Amino acid sequence: MSTLPDDLLLYFRIDRLFADYCACLDEDRLEDWPNLFVANGLYRMVSRENHAHGYQIPLLLLDSHGMMLDRVHSLRHANIYQAHRYRHAISGVRITAKGDDAIEVASSYIVVQTLNDSFTEVYQAGSYYDTLVDTPEGLRFRQRLVIYDTARVKTLLATPV
Amino acid sequence: MKNIRLATCSLFAFLMLHTSYAQAPVITAATPVATTVERWGKFEVQLSITANWTNPYDYDEIRVNAVFTDPAIFEREQARIFRGPTWHFLALDDEISKPGDFKSTFIGTTPVVVTRTKDDQLKAWVNRCAHRGALVCRQPRGNARVHTCVYHQWAYDQEGRLRGVPFRGGLNAQTGMPEDFSLEANSLTPVRVAARGGLVFGTLGAGTESLEDYLGPLMLPWIDRIFHQPVEYLGCTRQYAKSNWKLYYENVKDPYHASLLHLFHTTFNIYRSNMQGRTIVDPRGLHSIITTTPRENDNTAAAYKAAGIQTYQEKVKLNDASMLRVRPEFAEQTSNNIHTLFPSTVIQQIHNTLAVRQVLPKAVDEFELVFHFFGYRDDDPDLRALRYRQANLAGPAGYISMEDTEATELVQRGVSASPHGDASYLGMGDEARDRQTSLITEHMIRSFWGGYRGLMGWA
Numbered sequence: 345m346s347t348l349p350d351d352l353l354l355y356f357r358i359d360r361l362f363a364d365y366c367a368c369l370d371e372d373r374l375e376d377w378p379n380l381f382v383a384n385g386l387y388r389m390v391s392r393e394n395h396a397h398g399y400q401i402p403l404l405l406l407d408s409h410g411m412m413l414d415r416v417h418s419l420r421h422a423n424i425y426q427a428h429r430y431r432h433a434i435s436g437v438r439i440t441a442k443g444d445d446a447i448e449v450a451s452s453y454i455v456v457q458t459l460n461d462s463f464t465e466v467y468q469a470g471s472y473y474d475t476l477v478d479t480p481e482g483l484r485f486r487q488r489l490v491i492y493d494t495a496r497v498k499t500l501l502a503t504p505v
Numbered sequence: 506m507k508n509i510r511l512a513t514c515s516l517f518a519f520l521m522l523h524t525s526y527a528q529a530p531v532i533t534a535a536t537p538v539a540t541t542v543e544r545w546g547k548f549e550v551q552l553s554i555t556a557n558w559t560n561p562y563d564y565d566e567i568r569v570n571a572v573f574t575d576p577a578i579f580e581r582e583q584a585r586i587f588r589g590p591t592w593h594f595l596a597l598d599d600e601i602s603k604p605g606d607f608k609s610t611f612i613g614t615t616p617v618v619v620t621r622t623k624d625d626q627l628k629a630w631v632n633r634c635a636h637r638g639a640l641v642c643r644q645p646r647g648n649a650r651v652h653t654c655v656y657h658q659w660a661y662d663q664e665g666r667l668r669g670v671p672f673r674g675g676l677n678a679q680t681g682m683p684e685d686f687s688l689e690a691n692s693l694t695p696v697r698v699a700a701r702g703g704l705v706f707g708t709l710g711a712g713t714e715s716l717e718d719y720l721g722p723l724m725l726p727w728i729d730r731i732f733h734q735p736v737e738y739l740g741c742t743r744q745y746a747k748s749n750w751k752l753y754y755e756n757v758k759d760p761y762h763a764s765l766l767h768l769f770h771t772t773f774n775i776y777r778s779n780m781q782g783r784t785i786v787d788p789r790g791l792h793s794i795i796t797t798t799p800r801e802n803d804n805t806a807a808a809y810k811a812a813g814i815q816t817y818q819e820k821v822k823l824n825d826a827s828m829l830r831v832r833p834e835f836a837e838q839t840s841n842n843i844h845t846l847f848p849s850t851v852i853q854q855i856h857n858t859l860a861v862r863q864v865l866p867k868a869v870d871e872f873e874l875v876f877h878f879f880g881y882r883d884d885d886p887d888l889r890a891l892r893y894r895q896a897n898l899a900g901p902a903g904y905i906s907m908e909d910t911e912a913t914e915l916v917q918r919g920v921s922a923s924p925h926g927d928a929s930y931l932g933m934g935d936e937a938r939d940r941q942t943s944l945i946t947e948h949m950i951r952s953f954w955g956g957y958r959g960l961m962g963w964a
Contacts, residue, residue, distance in 0.1 A: 389902075390740075391740070391741075391742065391743070393645060393740075393741070394740035394741065397646070397740075399738070399739055399740030399741075400739060400740060400893060401739040401740030401741070401742070401878040401893065401896050402893060402896050402897075403742055403896075403900060403901065403902050404897060404902050405893055405894055405896060405897060406897075408824075408825050409824075410823075410824030410825030411824070411825040411827075411828070413824050414823050414824050414825060418769055418904055421768070422768040422769045422772060422904070423768070423769065423904065423907055423908065424766060424768075424908045424911060425907060425908070425911055426911065495743055496743045496744060496745040496873060497742070497743065497744040497745070497901035497902070498744075498745055499744065499745070499746055499747070499910050499911060499914060500744065500901050500902065500907040500908075500910055500911055501901050501902035501907070502902070502907060
């Protein structure tokens with residue numbers, strides 16, 4: 345135990361990125377959320393059922409800062425849904441591959457949702473499969489693939505997971 | 506409020522004397538509203554059933570809150586509608602494209618499996634073992650030659666015929682099944698299947714008319730418009746609403762709400778109430794279709810702005826409008842085509858996003874909504890990518906659909922508070938019922954309740 349694992353610093357930087365990600369979504373800082381992606385980054389949310397069978401239809405597919413901001417603006421000004429808060433819990437973070445300019449990271453998440461007049465309930469569980477790149481601003485998502493296990497979306501999904 | 510309502514009824518009845526519905530009794534403010542009590546099992550159901558119910562458009566008396574809250578009415582629907590003379594979407598043909606492919610689904614609350622046999626026949630059966638009633642098939646989809654119940658390993662072929670029972674002949678000195686035990690008599694309950702243009706439907710009713718007769722000549726051309734070439738299944742999304750399934754049917758038959766609840770629709774010109782529209786109902790009131798087609802030289806934005814309608818928001822602009830690009834693929838490129846087939850199927854075309862929505866009642870105040878997305882087999886890569894991109898519009902997270910389940914839950918919460926209360930006012934477009942071009946109308950909902958009431962035996 346005398347030497348530190350080579351990846352310790354990298355794991356720490358990933359942990360900070362994920363903490364920022366959760367803070368954006370859980371603390372109602374949605375406008376900051378796209379900035380954790382590179383400009384042409386991809387956010388794609390697909391059910392486990394579709395993913396397992398190779399069907400590609402997404403629940404959400406946002407592949408630019410513009411599309412991500414549009415989602416946020418639409419939630420702020422256009423869409424109607426019950427006021428709610430998420431709390432993310434991310435665990436089992438693993439670096440699964442290292443390339444020249446990017447790393448692949450897999451993790452598990454649970455999101456609980458609290459509607460403004462109700463109890464806290466488990467809203468969704470699933471996996472994140474990420475491609476992360478180093479930028480002058482720090483680690484950023486080139487791609488976040490969200491594979492959700494929870495077959496049924498409870499009522500609706502407004503805020504990204 | 507009551508006076509206004511009754512006055513409207515009188516006017517309505519007056520109008521009907523001049524239409525083919527001339528048999529309807531005239532309702533006046535003096536007509537007493539009688540209530541009757543029906544007993545189903547342990548439940549007593551109080552309904553405002555009057556002589557006026559012979560009027561299929563008597564929406565005032567029909568939409569009592571109990572139809573959304575009473576478990577006995579829910580059970581009656583399962584028996585008379587879902588296990589009755591109605592056809593239900595089971596799958597896209599492409600979901601079960603190879604011999605042995607199967608999909609597990611429901612007709613109402615009845616679990617059903619639809620499969621393609623080794624002889625390339627489409628078959629379906631009730632997913633309930635003839636032995637003890639366990640679910641036989643436990644996978645949502647897959648490929649199987651034999652379906653075996655895990656409980657005692659009773660094995661069924663693809664057509665649901667019982668083929669094997671362990672220890673049927675006993676074991677050594679232990680006796681088995683009685684001598685008169687018949688494999689054939691213990692097969693799974695068959696479900697009648699009919700296909701049209703890549704859609705597979707099923708019915709549990711013993712004497713259900715043909716699928717074509719059921720859908721009728723007014724509705725079939727709209728189905729054929731979408732299913733004119735082989736389709737490819739692209740995946741599904743599922744959502745669960747804590748509301749009665751009929752509230753969703755009201756929603757998809759309601760063009761009135763579309764430009765008011767869904768701001769995204771209006772702001773980005775996908776749906777506005779002065780587009781060229783169609784609101785066509787089949788003569789029995791069961792099925793209907795809404796289409797909208799943008800007009801050339803459209804000045805709707807100015808009209809909405811002038812009227813001060815809050816759902817038009819100039820400040821909302823898209824940074825990346827790639828999602829709203831349209832690839833014309835129909836002779837008339839409707840921006841919306843919401844085709845509602847009673848009682849569990851909605852065919853959707855919104856721009857280039859195509860889906861079959863399946864409505865699965867789970868309890869009197871719960872239903873599941875499954876969107877089956879599809880494209881055409883000969884989609885080029887650009888068009889296919891556009892369909893994936895436009896999936897952002899519809900589904901549980903869709904820009905123009907997420908509010909629908911929310912709205913049904915709001916109504917459910919409201920009506921649950923007074924299950925025997927005075928329920929609703931569905932008068933929009935009352936005086937122009939036959940004008941099937943108006944998008945500001947509730948006539949499709951009124952017709953729905955007429956068709957529903959007939960099937961429930963309350964006509």
